[in-house]
Amino acid sequence: MPHSIKTRRCFLQTLASAAAAPLLDAQSGEWFDKPMRWPQLTLTEDDPKHFNLKFWLDYFARIRSDAACLSAGGVVAYYPTKIPLHHRSQWLGSTDPFGDLVKGCRKQNMVVIARTDPHAIHQDAADAHPDWIMVDAAGKPVRHWSDPSLWVTCALGPYNFEFLTEVHKEIVGLYQVDGIFTNRWAGSGMCYCRHCRENFRKASGLDLPRTNNPQDPARRAHILWRQQRLFELWRVWDGEIRKQNPNARYIANAGGGALSSLDMKTIGELAPTLFADRQARRGLMPPWENGKNGKEYRATLGSKPIVGIFSVGLEEPYRWKDSVQSEAEIRIWMADGVANGLRPWWTKFSASVHDPRWMKPVELMYQWLAKWERYLRNVAPIADCGLVYSQQTATFYGGDKARAKVEDHTLGWYQALIEARIPFEMVHDRLLERERIEGFSALILPNIAALSDEQCRQLRDYVERGGSLIATHETSLYDEWGKRRDDFGLPNSSASTMPAASRAP
Ligand SMILES: [Zn+2]
Numbered sequence: 001m002p003h004s005i006k007t008r009r010c011f012l013q014t015l016a017s018a019a020a021a022p023l024l025d026a027q028s029g030e031w032f033d034k035p036m037r038w039p040q041l042t043l044t045e046d047d048p049k050h051f052n053l054k055f056w057l058d059y060f061a062r063i064r065s066d067a068a069c070l071s072a073g074g075v076v077a078y079y080p081t082k083i084p085l086h087h088r089s090q091w092l093g094s095t096d097p098f099g100d101l102v103k104g105c106r107k108q109n110m111v112v113i114a115r116t117d118p119h120a121i122h123q124d125a126a127d128a129h130p131d132w133i134m135v136d137a138a139g140k141p142v143r144h145w146s147d148p149s150l151w152v153t154c155a156l157g158p159y160n161f162e163f164l165t166e167v168h169k170e171i172v173g174l175y176q177v178d179g180i181f182t183n184r185w186a187g188s189g190m191c192y193c194r195h196c197r198e199n200f201r202k203a204s205g206l207d208l209p210r211t212n213n214p215q216d217p218a219r220r221a222h223i224l225w226r227q228q229r230l231f232e233l234w235r236v237w238d239g240e241i242r243k244q245n246p247n248a249r250y251i252a253n254a255g256g257g258a259l260s261s262l263d264m265k266t267i268g269e270l271a272p273t274l275f276a277d278r279q280a281r282r283g284l285m286p287p288w289e290n291g292k293n294g295k296e297y298r299a300t301l302g303s304k305p306i307v308g309i310f311s312v313g314l315e316e317p318y319r320w321k322d323s324v325q326s327e328a329e330i331r332i333w334m335a336d337g338v339a340n341g342l343r344p345w346w347t348k349f350s351a352s353v354h355d356p357r358w359m360k361p362v363e364l365m366y367q368w369l370a371k372w373e374r375y376l377r378n379v380a381p382i383a384d385c386g387l388v389y390s391q392q393t394a395t396f397y398g399g400d401k402a403r404a405k406v407e408d409h410t411l412g413w414y415q416a417l418i419e420a421r422i423p424f425e426m427v428h429d430r431l432l433e434r435e436r437i438e439g440f441s442a443l444i445l446p447n448i449a450a451l452s453d454e455q456c457r458q459l460r461d462y463v464e465r466g467g468s469l470i471a472t473h474e475t476s477l478y479d480e481w482g483k484r485r486d487d488f489g490l491p492n493s494s495a496s497t498m499p500a501a502s503r504a505p
Pocket of ligand 1: 154
């Protein structure tokens with residue numbers, strides 16, 4: 001291990017120039033670095049009936065929120081939309097709860113993001129546009145898993161590219177919000193609709209895959225094509241939103257670690273800021289998994305502002321959204337995110353408060369964070385140990401078993417590094433250029449099995465410069481497409497080309 005890292009106590013240090021919160025950037029007008037404490041109200045269809053505007057605006061002010069994410073449209077519209085088939089809340093009447101919230105937040109000098117949710121449509125839209133519906137492998141249109149009156153949409157066809165583009169234009173045009181954040185925008189599984197069939201064939205010359213095996217040529221092509229379509233959609237929405245308000249941006253609910261399906265390197269280039277939607281612990285998840293989200297985001301977003309969404313409701317299969325977490329649970333999840341650079345963002349499902357026990361703990365945490373805001377801005381990690389993660393390994397080597405074959409290896413190292421009190425950063429395997437990794441004296445590759453010749457060369461050069469590598473199990477035994485090599489791409493420590501490298505058993 002490098003000699004200095006055990007003496008380090010903090011993950012982040014405040015840079016010398018840290019100062020009070022900047023307002024909007026004077027030159028560019030960009031807002032991304034301003035917000036430090038976010039609320040999100042996820043409205044439900046009956047909320048307009050008994051919605052208490054003052055209650056929420058007062059709470060936003062009390063907790064020193066400087067930005068908000070508010071439900072606007074998609075499966076349900078919470079404003080008087082004029083777009084045909086954009087389903088208005090049945091209780092909307094002549095009200096505009098979204099517009100009232102936007103106005104109230106603006107008076108409190110808050111950044112405002114509109115939330116859309118395009119994953120489902122109602123029967124009238126399905127009747128008019130049956131081709132908007134997702135189709136399963138048997139050729140059947142897919143009903144919603146929890147509400148059978150709804151239909152699940154295809155993410156890669158005209159519903160998102162045309163209909164939702166109009167919705168986004170309308171919302172930004174009418175309310176001049178600072179951006180759009182979409183929930184469940186990337187589809188709900190493999191779709192076999194007419195548009196997917198035709199567009200995939202046009203792009204690849206192949207029929208849609210019938211297997212999940214990443215070594216199947218059609219599956220491999222589909223993995224790449226789906227990403228290309230979704231990034232195209234991201235750019236279409238971002239472009240149209242900016243035409244309505246030049247300072248507004250599209251921000252996808254996307255990104256994460258090795259198991260996330262959209263390339264984080266591209267996301268790091270596209271997104272001006274990013275929100276990690278990891279609402280709470282479930283099962284045997286340790287509290288440090290929230291901080292892991294921060295490290296994974298920072299690996300490709302660098303110093304761009306990153307935000308951690310936490311739910312005040314339970315994420316376990318029982319009880320779920322209307323019940324609330326304990327104070328200790330809320331505090332530890334939020335705190336681990338903040339300690340790893342995630343600005344906090346709570347989300348509350350429904351504007352009705354059935355159980356208020358979450359409100360005081362969030363208030364106290366947010367007020368405390370507001371008091372120490374100057375030390376939470378303009379920070380940089382000081383860790384000199386890097387834990388590499390690899391989406392291509394998870395996708396092309398792990399396949400259906402990626403959690404066990406890839407992610408578990410990372411989690412084990414993560415736990416060990418925390419127990420050893422060794423500060424570390426996550427490193428994305430597509431960002432191994434010299435300037436990206438030269439601050440690390442050791443890189444750990446926990447079964448990063450799929451590495452290209454070029455990535456192996458970058459790692460060899462790193463070792464030649466004096467860096468240490470710890471590689472486990474099948475690291476580098478496969479190429480970037482998950483095809484097995486005759487021998488490891490990174491030779492053993494006995495090889496003269498890698499004097500400082502070691503391969504753990
Ligand atoms: Zn489709």
